[in-house]
Amino acid sequence: MAGSHVYTDYHPRWLRRQVSTYWWLEKWAYFAFILREMTCLFVAWFVVYLLLMFGAVAGGADRYQQFLAWSASPWVLTLNAASFLFMIYHAITFFVAAPQALVVHVGRRPVPARLVLVGHYLGWAAASTLVAWLLLRPS
Amino acid sequence: MIARHPEPLLWMLFSAGGVLSAMLMPILLLLFGVVFPLGWLGAPSHERMLLLLGNPVVGMSLFALCALSLFHWAHRFRHTLYDGLQIKHLNEVLALLTYGAAVVGSVAAAYLLWRIP
Numbered sequence: 001m002a003g004s005h006v007y008t009d010y011h012p013r014w015l016r017r018q019v020s021t022y023w024w025l026e027k028w029a030y031f032a033f034i035l036r037e038m039t040c041l042f043v044a045w046f047v048v049y050l051l052l053m054f055g056a057v058a059g060g061a062d063r064y065q066q067f068l069a070w071s072a073s074p075w076v077l078t079l080n081a082a083s084f085l086f087m088i089y090h091a092i093t094f095f096v097a098a099p100q101a102l103v104v105h106v107g108r109r110p111v112p113a114r115l116v117l118v119g120h121y122l123g124w125a126a127a128s129t130l131v132a133w134l135l136l137r138p139s
Numbered sequence: 140m141i142a143r144h145p146e147p148l149l150w151m152l153f154s155a156g157g158v159l160s161a162m163l164m165p166i167l168l169l170l171f172g173v174v175f176p177l178g179w180l181g182a183p184s185h186e187r188m189l190l191l192l193g194n195p196v197v198g199m200s201l202f203a204l205c206a207l208s209l210f211h212w213a214h215r216f217r218h219t220l221y222d223g224l225q226i227k228h229l230n231e232v233l234a235l236l237t238y239g240a241a242v243v244g245s246v247a248a249a250y251l252l253w254r255i256p
Contacts, residue, residue, distance in 0.1 A: 019225070021224055021225055024223060034219065034223055037215055037216075037218070037219040037223065038219065040211060040212040040215035040216050040219070041212070041216070043156075043160050043164065043208050043211060043212050044208070044209065044212040044216075046160075046164055046167070046168055046172075046208075047204075047205050047208050047209055047212075047244060047248075048244075049171070049172070050167075050201070050204075050205060050248075051205065051244070051247055051248060051251055053171070054192065054201075054248070054251035054252055054254075054255065055251050055254075057185065057188045057189060057192055057255060058251060058254040058255045058256075060185075061185040064185045064188065065185075068175065068176070068182050071171065071172070071175070071176045072176035072177070072178075076172075076176075077172070077173070077176050077177070080168060080171075080172025080173060080176075081172065081173055083168055083172060084165065084168040084169055084172055084173060087160070087161075087164045087165045087168055088165055090157075090160065090161055090164075091161035091162075091164075091165055094157045094158065094161045095161065098158075101154065120158075123162060124161065124162050124165075127162040127163055127166070128162075128163075128165065128166040131163060131166045131167060131170075132166055132170065134191060134197075135170055135183050135187075135191075136170075136180065136183075139184075139186075139187060
């Protein structure tokens with residue numbers, strides 16, 4: 001960040017309204033925004049969970065069984081169930097924002113936003129089906 | 140000399156992590172976090188997990204999922220603290236802690252996946 005601002009002796013004082021630290025509690029829309037931002041905590045938690053799972057698998061069959069038993073303990077189960085709901089919220093809000101962030105062109109014509117959105121949902125369905133098939137198919 | 144800013148790269152990692160986590164995490168969380176622990180369906184055996192995680196394509200995909208998701212978390216969490224709680228004076232410290240944690244987590248993911256035979 002250093003070097004991105006230039007200060008002079010005569011820099012004007014900007015008029016800025018003081019904003020409360022808890023501005024996001026003032027309206028439901030603000031709260032929903034912060035809730036969406038907080039989904040990242042559940043993303044991070046699930047990465048930690050995956051790392052523990054990789055370690056357990058690498059550690060042998062017994063450690064993997066211990067990991068599965070630990071996953072069934074009430075607090076981990078509750079945390080993962082809550083994380084699942086937050087991940088759904090994360091996915092929907094991310095895909096809804098995608099058409100604004102991703103302007104796709106075919107030739108010179110822009111792809112309609114609705115099509116970009118549908119493409120994301122189809123990708124989600126395909127990825128989920130593939131993962132479920134890999135994990136659940138009979139050996 | 141033009142100063143190179145890391146912000147565009149960080150936004151790119153944020154977006155890639157956001158999309159990848161949105162595509163893959165809900166189903167993984169549903170299965171490993173809820174369905175298998177509750178016994179609604181049987182969890183994959185250790186042999187199956189070894190076979191899956193030892194597959195180079197699956198391993199690389201899971202590494203990408205972990206690393207990019209961590210950078211997604213780091214960027215979003217940093218900005219939430221910056222804007223939401225207005226902790227602007229700690230911006231450098233927060234950047235160091237969040238992106239540092241993402242790098243450490245990515246290295247850990249690579250190591251753990253590499254250990255799987």
